Amino acid sequence: MKRLTPVFDFGGVLFDWHPPSLLRRELPQRAFDADSAAHWVEQVFQGYGGDWGAFDRGAVDVAELVPRIARRTGLAEHEVQAIVDGVPRELQPLPGSVALLRRLRDAGAPLYFLSNMPAPYADHLEAQHDFVGWFRDGVFSARVQAVKPERAIFDLAAARFGIAPAELLFFDDVLANVQAAQAAGWQAVHFTGVDAAEAALRAHGLWSS
Template structure:
């Protein structure tokens, strides 16, 4: 029987990721209100697309201190402030309990669970050590550990090889539309995540939950 595999993204799916709130909390002089924080986050994260400075942190090709220096040049924020911001992020990646509650339900229906996440190594190490939901996953890929990032097709090809995926028997859950497009182009089923209730409805409609 072909394994039915659910591939989860982590950030903004199983982990709260609210960079605007984070910027207002940690960089109030530069992000005194939501509009200013949104503009600052655009300068820092640049949409997290491949080639963006932050995406290279996710790829593992730049460490935190040089990242802060690079981000300072593009954001106008002092490198020391940005380094504190970078180091503080794991403390704010709280588990989304409503999404985590889907994991045992999917397992109970016989599905394999794996993860495919754009994540720098320092954050990945912390999360694996601290978050109980990883016990539900059979395997996973963090971008920084393989030198690839979503939505590059190569990281999906690696996932297919490492996890033994059959694309037609795979569903991918991610909040990022570009990542969803690449998954579907490889023949995976995919659900663009908005919230846990919507994700549950979509998985049910696709026949992955009942």
Template sequence: MMKKNIVFDFGGVLFRWHPPSFLARVWPHRAADAEQGREIAAQFFENYGGAWGDFDQGLIDAPTVIERIAARTGWPAAEVAQVVAAVPDELQLQTETVALIEELKRAGHRLFYLSNMPEPFADHLQQSHPLHQWFDDGIFSGRVKQSKPRAEIFRLACQRWDVAPESCVFLDDHPVNIEAARALGWQGLLFSDAAQARRELAALG
């Protein structure tokens, strides 16, 4: 495989992030299983728009996102706060993806991350994991006030890392983000698991 700039999403790729099962664990009184959790997640996260989208972009803080979600849904603020507080524990490291990262690094590729992540959770991940050892650099949405799938964050990444769009391979688990990257000239691979990503990266040559 030719040397490339490989860019990783975090939630659902390097760290566990599955809102339906997450909410079923945190709110069993509201979501008895992942199927009910899916319905609750749609209301809570609004497909990462609304208040949570603003939180992702660093436009509002945790108390404000709690207040806005509670006001919109009628759920008690204390329960909404419980979900927000539980997010760091949900973001468990996916060891298979770490193995892939280490393989790619040994092979000489440059590795970056581009993650929609509110600042408090970005701080947690940086303090808990050796991101600086795995990646050359990275961008958290909450720190740059931009988020995927907006074009601005992809352009900012290329500028900051001094890379051409066509040299970047982006791994993300959301089709809309992959489509946005491809529209700007990036190569994009929709991530399902590390084994699939390894095969598709190898197929790029």
């Protein structure tokens, strides 16, 4: 059996990403409990479609995004700007996931990533976290103008990596993205935690100890 090559999502897999916490921290006057936080998460992020989806795709920059969200939601521009500026504080490394990544690197596994990520945050993560340099290559959505779960980004990533889709093992915390990867011919696992991810890696022969 040919050894598979692991590919990791970033938000929710290698980095913490919990939008209700982000909203409660940055807009406590509006997102003051679970229900109000959930409301504003939906209003701002729209399930990562709409305005924020365009930001993920690299179709709009911050200067355009902020007034668009403000007009649509009724938030003040300074409130939207606070959310945008607060995202890097939310994207903190998950220690268990980074330890798993380190073990894969030390075992000689080539590492790749595929992440929906607006350009400013991609730049920030590369600059601030040395372990991002452990990856041989990766795809950030904003840099290729395509987003998960679209088929195009999976085809583009496999071609860029130079690896057959069936030989890629993708970890993503969003089930729709896992299913899209599988439809594109990838092996894919719904990331629910480090222990389950390690079990999947073992099952696919990435290490035995």
